[in-house]
Amino acid sequence: MSLFRRYRRSPAAIVGLVLLFLVVAVAVAAPFLFPKDPLSLAGRPLQWPMANPRFVLGTDPSGRDIAAQMAHGARLALVIGFVATLISIAIGIVVGAVAGFYGGWADTLLMRVAEAFQTLPSFLLLLVFVAVFGSDITTVTVAIGLVSWPAPARLTRAEFLSLRHREFVEACRVLGMKDAKIIFQEMLPNALPPIIVYASIVMATAILLESALAFLSLSDPNVASWGNLIGAGRGVLRTQWYVSAIPGVAILLTVLGVSLVGQGLNDALNPRLHNVGD
Amino acid sequence: MTILLLALRRLAASLPTLLMILVGLFLLLQLAPGDTVDALMAQMGGGDPATAEELRRYYGLDLPAAAQLGRYVLRLAQLDLGMSAIYGKPVADVIAERLPVTLLLMGSSLTLAFVGGMSLGVLAARTVGRWPDTILSTLGLVFYATPSFWFGLMGIVVFAITLGWLPAGGFEEIGTGAGGLERALDIARHLVLPTMTLALIFLATYLRVMRTAMLEVLNLDFVRTARAKGVGETAVTIRHALRNALLPMVTILGLQAGTMLGGSVVVESVFALPGLGRLAYESVVQRDLNTLLGIVFVSAILVIAINFVVDLLYGWLDPRIVADR
Numbered sequence: 300m301s302l303f304r305r306y307r308r309s310p311a312a313i314v315g316l317v318l319l320f321l322v323v324a325v326a327v328a329a330p331f332l333f334p335k336d337p338l339s340l341a342g343r344p345l346q347w348p349m350a351n352p353r354f355v356l357g358t359d360p361s362g363r364d365i366a367a368q369m370a371h372g373a374r375l376a377l378v379i380g381f382v383a384t385l386i387s388i389a390i391g392i393v394v395g396a397v398a399g400f401y402g403g404w405a406d407t408l409l410m411r412v413a414e415a416f417q418t419l420p421s422f423l424l425l426l427v428f429v430a431v432f433g434s435d436i437t438t439v440t441v442a443i444g445l446v447s448w449p450a451p452a453r454l455t456r457a458e459f460l461s462l463r464h465r466e467f468v469e470a471c472r473v474l475g476m477k478d479a480k481i482i483f484q485e486m487l488p489n490a491l492p493p494i495i496v497y498a499s500i501v502m503a504t505a506i507l508l509e510s511a512l513a514f515l516s517l518s519d520p521n522v523a524s525w526g527n528l529i530g531a532g533r534g535v536l537r538t539q540w541y542v543s544a545i546p547g548v549a550i551l552l553t554v555l556g557v558s559l560v561g562q563g564l565n566d567a568l569n570p571r572l573h574n575v576g577d
Numbered sequence: 578m579t580i581l582l583l584a585l586r587r588l589a590a591s592l593p594t595l596l597m598i599l600v601g602l603f604l605l606l607q608l609a610p611g612d613t614v615d616a617l618m619a620q621m622g623g624g625d626p627a628t629a630e631e632l633r634r635y636y637g638l639d640l641p642a643a644a645q646l647g648r649y650v651l652r653l654a655q656l657d658l659g660m661s662a663i664y665g666k667p668v669a670d671v672i673a674e675r676l677p678v679t680l681l682l683m684g685s686s687l688t689l690a691f692v693g694g695m696s697l698g699v700l701a702a703r704t705v706g707r708w709p710d711t712i713l714s715t716l717g718l719v720f721y722a723t724p725s726f727w728f729g730l731m732g733i734v735v736f737a738i739t740l741g742w743l744p745a746g747g748f749e750e751i752g753t754g755a756g757g758l759e760r761a762l763d764i765a766r767h768l769v770l771p772t773m774t775l776a777l778i779f780l781a782t783y784l785r786v787m788r789t790a791m792l793e794v795l796n797l798d799f800v801r802t803a804r805a806k807g808v809g810e811t812a813v814t815i816r817h818a819l820r821n822a823l824l825p826m827v828t829i830l831g832l833q834a835g836t837m838l839g840g841s842v843v844v845e846s847v848f849a850l851p852g853l854g855r856l857a858y859e860s861v862v863q864r865d866l867n868t869l870l871g872i873v874f875v876s877a878i879l880v881i882a883i884n885f886v887v888d889l890l891y892g893w894l895d896p897r898i899v900a901d902r
Binding site for chain 1: 591593594595597598601602605606608609718719721722723724725726727730731733734738832835836837838839840842843846857858860861862864866869870872873876877880881
């Protein structure tokens with residue numbers, strides 16, 4: 300309760316929450332508002348927004364309803380963002396916890412692997428994954444999760460390094476608790492707040508990565524995705540620029556919402572920061 | 578001289594990382610359906626299994642995986658990246674042709690993002706809590722959330738199509754026969770939109786980092802001392818605070834070198850620039866894994882090289898790093 304009170308003190312955080320809520324509402328309502336397949340032929344191609352009352356946001360070069368694609372695209376963006384974040388945070392927590400808790404050669408080895416992943420540009424690595432394993436939506440989501448784990452892993456490791464010599468951990472050891480239980484039941488809850496805040500950054504990046512991939516038509520062409528729509532509008536940019544413009548605004552607002560909520564959570568979880576003036 | 582030694586030691590420490598990347602890429606390649614010979618045969622328009630067998634023996638693809646890995650690493654150590662299936666040339670040659678464009682794009686974007694982010698960050702820190710700070714911080718957040726390719730497309734709509742000020746894509750005007758300064762100006766005109774597109778997200782990040790760093794440094798004792806002895810506000814900012822606030826900026830620069838390289842894939846595709854990123858895209862579309870892995874390898878080396886320079890910069894910005902050892 301007090302967390303929420305601290306959270307709503309920042310106007311930016313409220314704006315973020317409203318944006319995110321709107322996107323979630325559209326995503327949930329999509330199958331009811333647009334029960335037909337969003338990728339099916341709906342009418343004459345390239346009608347401007349508002350030109351035809353049936354298509355509030357107009358139609359794309361293949362005669363598909365842009366509003367329907369936008370609504371279903373919101374579902375996809377949120378699901379991909381959420382699942383990819385879950386994967387990357389899960390890997391990050393396990394790797395970071397093991398490295399931070401045990402130290403020694405396990406730490407050295409795992410951090411070397413993390414460094415290898417961070418040396419490679421993540422978008423290029425994503426291209427390699429897509430080239431090797433194909434580009435259906437499940438593969439793309441898992442691949443995005445796989446390229447984004449090193450940063451959460453480093454964060455978890457740092458938290459565990461500072462926790463491992465605390466008294467409550469020593470007490471657990473004396474009680475003869477198993478390592479896994481100490482790590483996941485005792486230490487992890489203490490390390491979690493900064494990781495959850497970081498998850499918002501991972502999610503924002505994941506949504507941007509998928510849209511870039513879809514824009515290059517290297518993501519799944521059989522689902523309604525904002526990135527796909529921007530790519531489809533590229534050919535008619537000269538005259539019908541709205542096809543590309545509309546989904547871009549949606550991506551911007553979604554990513555902005557996710558980042559603002561993350562920042563708001565961060566400020567609410569670290570109230571001391573308010574007094575420093577930043 | 579000591580900072581060079583220090584940076585060299587860091588460079589040596591990144592060699593195992595590079596080796597690990599190579600082994601990882603090799604294993605990924607093993608997982609990919611089809612091998613180089615399949616790609617070659619497909620390009621020749623098919624062939625009989627006997628020829629395929631012979632080619633596999635020729636390329637050493639009949640050896641056990643461990644032996645192949647050894648040969649692969651050895652070849653890469655000699656900068657032999659193999660043949661590109663789609664260009665019919667050695668991958669190293671193809672990459673060398675494309676690299677300058679990407680380096681030019683990255684260099685100009687990095688400069689713009691760094692200088693822009695630094696100046697605006699200082700401005701935001703100096704006016705903290707007042708309207709320039711609020712506007713800059715909000716704009717920074719919005720830019721950070723903008724997909725770069727979309728910003729590029731909208732830039733084309735406004736500046737190339739509607740206003741007609743700038744070209745919509747390409748690296749230079751073909752067939753003008755211009756040379757020297759005229760050609761350089763032409764290339765610069767073509768690079769304005771791509772540079773701004775790629776720089777935008779990084780400018781937003783640098784702005785935030787610079788603002789926070791400046792606010793922190795401006796609260797330190799030595800700044801108060803400088804003010805107390807009557808140094809003007811501008812001199813305090815530029816001569817005393819700036820250099821110290823630059824350290825986190827340089828850190829971010831090293832950390833984001835890879836991200837920028839990844840971003841150039843998208844930006845080069847938007848503006849049809851014949852660079853490394855566009856080559857990566859083409860090789861994915863055409864399933865030319867040899868070229869793709871070559872690009873990834875070169876990118877990793879590029880990132881390591883940038884971080885080497887960043888380490889050197891550290892020593893120049895903060896002599897204490899050397900003195901501590």
